[in-house]
């Protein structure tokens with residue numbers, strides 16, 4: 001029998017963390033609004049928002065107050081015991097979305113929301129296949145990874161996929177018909193792809209997917225883990241494009257840093273969900289729900305959707321400068337097209353104390369700032385870009 005090597009010399013390790021993440025050369029001590037304060041004293045302007053999570057920025061007083069209030073009142077309770085905050089947050093989220101997806105299932109991460117969305121689609125239709133888009137990203141779990149472009153070649157790990165998957169080109173509405181057929185349980189799509197390069201899939205493609213799903217009786221799932229919760233300047237990208245899915249997954253900015261995700265489903269789907277079809281321990285925890293409620297409250301009361309729209313337009317008009325040749329994406333999920341590899345531009349910006357992201361597209365610099373970003377912050381980015389050779 002093969003033996004698994006073990007090590008007792010843990011004290012020799014430089015870090016006890018699994019070495020799976022490339023690391024930026026800054027150690028963060030604390031954050032405030034759109035600013036990061038590094039241990040070495042640097043103050044860094046954050047255009048990356050903790051990978052699209054910090055929609056309200058760091059340390060927002062309403063977010064902190066909601067966390068503290070709920071922690072004192074009841075930090076955690078099982079879904080088997082009804083709690084008003086859970087009900088209230090679900091109603092608030094459904095109303096914020098305004099899409100008629102009025103049933104909410106709370107979970108903890110983006111992948112988990114997509115995993116459940118796919119499971120429901122397979123369970124309800126009894127079909128065998130999912131369709132996803134080229135360059136789409138949906139998470140690291142078995143089903144979410146199966147519909148993630150390139151995962152199988154790079155990191156998937158499981159010996160086989162749990163269902164058949166095909167990938168439709170992201171810019172070809174005419175091709176949809178040949179990929180989505182009567183065996184298709186679900187089509188899953190990020191309306192604005194994140195990892196794929198802040199790429200706006202666009203209304204014609206989304207409409208073609210909606211139409212074809214209706215024609216063959218498949219479910220349309222919008223993965224709005226990254227592009228949802230106000231990031232496009234609308235509550236969800238579904239509102240932004242005027243195309244409504246059957247299921248929608250939300251996470252990241254929903255909790256502004258407290259882990260929470262949600263699956264929103266249509267009445268047609270909800271009518272077919274039975275007890276025990278889904279489950280979770282931490283999903284729907286009172287702190288997660290209190291935070292989600294506070295995030296929506298803040299987005300609405302501080303008119304942050306309007307701010308995203310205004311400042312996004314300002315970025316698009318002013319930041320095509322230095323190595324930036326154009327823009328793509330929507331709202332605050334923006335891609336700056338770069339003449340040089342985006343990684344080089346990112347490193348040059350970080351030397352000037354501005355944090356940005358990259359993506360699966362080597363010539364796209366990804367911006368995912370907090371919704372409180374203003375034009376003065378953008379001016380700093382433009383000035384820095386102007387100093388970087390094209």
Ligand SMILES: Cc1ncc(COP(=O)(O)O)c(C=O)c1O
Pocket residue numbers: 108109110111112114137138139140190194195223224225226227251252
């Ligand atoms: C569009 C999209 N879907 C799903 C996920 C997975 O979310 P999580 O890491 O919370 O599981 C991500 C994460 O980056 C994402 O961008």
